[in-house]
Amino acid sequence: MTLLEIEIDSRYRFPVLEIILALLVVLSLVMVRFQPFQSQTPEAKLLSLFMFSSGLPLLIIQLLIIGYISSGFAGEIEKGITRIFLSYPIGRGVYFVSKLISLVITPVLILSTSQLIAFGLFDAKLFLSRIADVFGLTLAMIGPLILLSVIFLLVAIVTRKSGTTIALSIILWLMFGIFTSVLSYMANITRSYYIAVILWVLSPIHAFQSHYQPPAFATIFKLTLVEAWTYLSLHYAIIIVLILSVFIYFKRRFEV
């Protein structure tokens, strides 16, 4: 707990967290306000709001996470700070969890909170009447961000170098973006259900897109809400397995 307190306090010293959150809320509000919406169902409108407004804030948070992981985790391993920490009676598991919370979970929480506040202010009635959809879409939006961040953590542990972590993380991030775009394109062109399934598992927002079918993002496949939630659950199952694998690797195999 003390370690987590130190981590959060040093990384998000007042007023860093407050300013980031306030700016992201403003940014999301601006992006939400300037979207022209065609007539559509409330759920489709909600999805369009998420897809239009999450772009830039998501990019900022992703960059923030890469920066934090490279300096706060890989950098600490490189400089030997991790070794000093672990020479004290601190468990490796506790150290890893505190890093996971401060480097990944907190920025993701900042992003989701800012988006939820912006949507709530933009259309409170829609937000409150579709709270389950809002919850699902928020999870679908932050899922790939968490998935990539855990992979970046693994890269930091394996490479142990700050610069290499940044370079590899950016390459992996770009490759993930290209891969999902290609999958989406291929699924539409070939009408292959299997390709679409891979896409929905890797990027569950596409599964919700196939369910709500907003006019701007209509797809050829139609899913039920239960199916969309199933793909979201599969996505989070992958994330949990990945976190556990990285955790076990750090605890048992990682040599300081």
Added chain:
Amino acid sequence: MSLLSGIIKRFGTILATLALTLLILSFIQFPLASISGQSVIRPKEAHMRAFVNYQIAEHLKISVRSNSSLILYFLNLPTEQPVEPYLFNVLNQEQLNSFLQEHFNQLFKKISLNANEELSFIVPYTQTLVLIANNPSSFHADFKYSIESVVPLVNPDYQPNLVIIFVIGIILAIIDRIIKRTKSS
């Protein structure tokens, strides 16, 4: 205990910062676009103009010139209903009457303007259709108009709530100091 007090303190500062930011934003209105022009409506003809809001407020200013008069109809259309087909439509008197009859329930304001009169109106946050028609008793309508779209990022109706949230945030932010002071005394 120190972690809990730290979390409460940070939660308070976050709430206060957010509330203050949003409160400031609710006072600022960003002009987005403006249109101005002049128009003449001939007898037996009505003009329709849809000021589509998509939650953007618009300042509408109309001034009627000499020897004419006009009527403005404000219709509140449900957001599911596409407003695009009504944009820049020209209707004759019969079409206008049947349109108004059909949308009777959505008509929320009707204003008559006489020669040399001026109207400034803020179109509310809903999807509003403003219908400009010539007054049947007058020969024609000759008017100037200007529309300025403004975007208040935060609905000003939230201001009282934001003030309350700000005060709660400040109280939470200083609560650990209050606890420490109470303990020491």
